[in-house]
Amino acid sequence: MKHGRVVYQGQVLAVTESADGRVQLPDGSIVAETAVQWLPPMDFGTIFALGLNYADHAKEIAFNKAPEEPLVFLKGPNALNGHRCHTRRPADVTYMHFECELGVVIGKTCRNVKREDAYSVVAGYVTANDYAIRDYLENYYRPNLRVKNRDGATPVGPWLVDATDIADPMNLRLRSWVNGELKQDGNTADMVHSIPALIAHLSSMMTLNPGDLILTGTPDGVADSRVGDEIVTEIEGVGRLVNFIGGDELLSGH
Known part of the structure; x- marks a missing residue:
């Protein structure tokens, strides 16, 4: 459901x-x-975000290979936004790109989860679009606050899909369109660190709780997003997420 x-x-x-x-x-x-x-389809707990978790995307942004250990950073709840909402592109930036990502929602309090047991702690999946502003990026391995924690910079939804409805989350097509033009076309099978590997890694160092959200990274094909653009990110079986790019006039809404 x-x-x-x-x-x-x-x-x-x-x-x-x-x-x-x-x-x-x-x-x-x-x-x-x-x-x-x-x-957003629910109130999420801790939000984990993966960087460079698709080898083709790592190469696309001038890294020869993805990191051997998962590159994880945290996001605050104010960064989340809903389906058909607007995300602000600040007037001073030159390159702001979308990132279609599969979000994994934890359903049980757990610690030290084995890879073979990882799917037993998953409640469901969401489509996410985790915008990044290249101008603000100081270090791909430690994305700063302005890159990944801006208000409304990460649309999620429209739906949370029950885990039982997704037969194989490691074989889902991800696509993104800008104003109807296909820009991104990948598959979760190409993740460097799989969903079970990520859950095992994160739960080895901290307790995971119901509602925690893991954003699993994006494949190549990211492109600039400009004011007035309609950005659609879609994941097979999970959902089609629509977002619109606005400018600094959106500041009046905060």
């Missing part, structure tokens, strides 16, 4: 996807996705 959260008629509601792909409200009524304001 696909679960989401929206604001409708002034109320925050938990919703599901209807049989025809629209939004089913708690009372059973069905509305179009454009009739609601989308929020």
Whole structure:
């Protein structure tokens, strides 16, 4: 099942996807996705983000190879945004690119999880778009706050898909479009560090809790995103996430 959260008629509601792909409200009524304001599909806990977890993307940004140990950094909750929302491109930047990523949501409190048991602690999956501004990047191995923690810089959703509905999360197609033009086309099979490897690695050093989110990195094909652009990131079986790029006028909304 696909679960989401929206604001409708002034109320925050938990919703599901209807049989025809629209939004089913708690009372059973069905509305179009454009009739609601989308929020991230749940309140997430710790947000882990992976850098350089696809070898082709590492090469694309001038690294000869991806790191042997997972490159992990943390994100704050204010960085998250919802489906069909706007993300700000600051006026002073020259290159801001999208990143289609599979998000893995933890469903159980766990520590020292073995790789062979990793999927037993997964609640579900989300589509994410983790924008990065190259101008602000000081070190790919330690992305600074301005790169990955800006307000609304990481749209997530529209749906959280139950883990039982995804037969093989390590074989899902990821695609991104800019104004309808396909720019990114990859597969989770090309991750350097697999989902089980990431869960085992993270849980070896800290306790993972229900609602923790692991953003697993992006394949090559990233491209500049400019004010007025519509960016669509889609993961097979998980969801199609739409985002719009705005400018500094969005600051008035914070």
